[in-house]
Amino acid sequence: MFELIKRASLSVLSFMTALLLTVPLLTVSVPAHAEQGKVAEREMTQLAGTEFWQNVRAGEEGYTTSQFPEHGVLISTPGQTWYILKEKWMSPAGAVAIFGSIAFVTLMYIVIGPLMLSAPRTGRKVKRWSRLDRALHWSMAFTFLTLAFSGLMLVYGKHFLKPYIPTDLWGFIIMLAKQYHNYIGPIFGVLLVCVLLKWWRKSIFKKVDFVWFMKLGGMVGKHKGSHPSAEFSNAGEKALFWLLIIVGAVVAASGLILDFPIFGQTRRDMELSNLVHMLAALVLICGFVFHIYIGLFGMEGALEGMVTGEVDETWAKEHHDLWYEEVKAEQANQGETVAKKDEVKGAKPNEQTS
Numbered sequence: 001m002f003e004l005i006k007r008a009s010l011s012v013l014s015f016m017t018a019l020l021l022t023v024p025l026l027t028v029s030v031p032a033h034a035e036q037g038k039v040a041e042r043e044m045t046q047l048a049g050t051e052f053w054q055n056v057r058a059g060e061e062g063y064t065t066s067q068f069p070e071h072g073v074l075i076s077t078p079g080q081t082w083y084i085l086k087e088k089w090m091s092p093a094g095a096v097a098i099f100g101s102i103a104f105v106t107l108m109y110i111v112i113g114p115l116m117l118s119a120p121r122t123g124r125k126v127k128r129w130s131r132l133d134r135a136l137h138w139s140m141a142f143t144f145l146t147l148a149f150s151g152l153m154l155v156y157g158k159h160f161l162k163p164y165i166p167t168d169l170w171g172f173i174i175m176l177a178k179q180y181h182n183y184i185g186p187i188f189g190v191l192l193v194c195v196l197l198k199w200w201r202k203s204i205f206k207k208v209d210f211v212w213f214m215k216l217g218g219m220v221g222k223h224k225g226s227h228p229s230a231e232f233s234n235a236g237e238k239a240l241f242w243l244l245i246i247v248g249a250v251v252a253a254s255g256l257i258l259d260f261p262i263f264g265q266t267r268r269d270m271e272l273s274n275l276v277h278m279l280a281a282l283v284l285i286c287g288f289v290f291h292i293y294i295g296l297f298g299m300e301g302a303l304e305g306m307v308t309g310e311v312d313e314t315w316a317k318e319h320h321d322l323w324y325e326e327v328k329a330e331q332a333n334q335g336e337t338v339a340k341k342d343e344v345k346g347a348k349p350n351e352q353t354s
């Protein structure tokens with residue numbers, strides 16, 4: 001028994017001694033470690049060729065070619081601010097804005113109702129959109145809507161979908177959303193440039209557009225049904241066009257910064273781009289809730305134009321009177337030119353016979 005106690009006390013004693021010896025060693029090993037790091041650094045610059053690469057291949061610590069500005073910072077504490085701004089502020093505010101916009105157009109439909117033609121259709125058609133215009137519009141619409149859907153899934157999916165489906169399925173869906181968003185995003189930028197080049201000319205604001213704005217497009221209030229004058233695009237469409245171009249450019253640029261993190265972007269740059277991207281995309285989505293409402297339900301005859309390329313004369317006269325007059329004047333001019341050509345053709349044989 002005595003032997004046992006003696007052994008136990010000897011073990012405790014040796015443990016305590018070891019502990020007492022290693023604590024100061026540990027404290028001095030920190031500067032020693034730093035010193036080792038410096039030596040390795042010095043060696044790294046001194047060692048040339050084979051020896052250096054031998055060390056790299058051996059997985060030796062400290063042999064890196066990384067020039068990244070944040071190299072060595074493992075935990076980025078300011079990232080917490082980004083997390084709070086994104087998750088606690090922007091994400092709920094965005095949900096309120098999107099549901100708010102949808103609720104607003106639903107209310108518009110119930111209270112004001114769709115804008116119907118005030119005269120019967122004539123059955124005569126006017127060419128409004130070319131095949132290229134329509135292809136561009138529907139490509140943009142498809143790209144934008146699917147990007148909006150996958151983007152919203154990335155932000156809100158964890159709240160609305162994840163708790164209700166199996167984990168594996170959730171993982172698959174969110175992986176698909178992420179890949180789709182990353183790869184299709186740049187196509188939005190390309191389409192945006194095409195839209196700008198194709199439609200900028202008819203989207204320049206003129207004096208007539210201010211009157212259209214003052215009368216709220218003849219959609220509500222005391223001017224309801226008054227059909228203020230408009231060119232090919234009315235003031236609302238022009239505003240939407242520039243919103244798409246300007247805010248869309250911000251979405252595309254910030255998206256590219258996030259998509260290609262190989263140009264020395266720091267974590268701060270990525271966080272800022274993420275917030276800007278989200279905010280700009282939310283503004284666009286809300287803006288286009290109104291556009292889609294008008295196109296699908298809010299205005300009789302508008303969708304027809306973007307589907308077939310042609311609109312009824314009554315629609316053209318009521319919604320875009322200045323454009324309609326232009327088209328008519330052009331048709332009259334063409335008619336005159338054709339008549340003159342026919343006259344000349346008809347006169348020639350007479351001239352020859354006489």
Ligand code: HEM
Nearest residue numbers: 140141144145233237238241288292295296302303305306
């Ligand atoms: C279901 C979705 C959509 C529908 C039903 C729709 C419908 C329409 C219609 C009917 C027009 C022609 C208006 C007119 O003739 O005056 C139009 C024009 C246009 N749409 Fe859409 N659209 C949709 C989505 C989008 C999206 C997602 C975008 C872009 C992100 C977009 C951008 C445009 C632009 C730039 C114009 C030309 C406006 C102008 O300057 O005259 N559309 N759309």
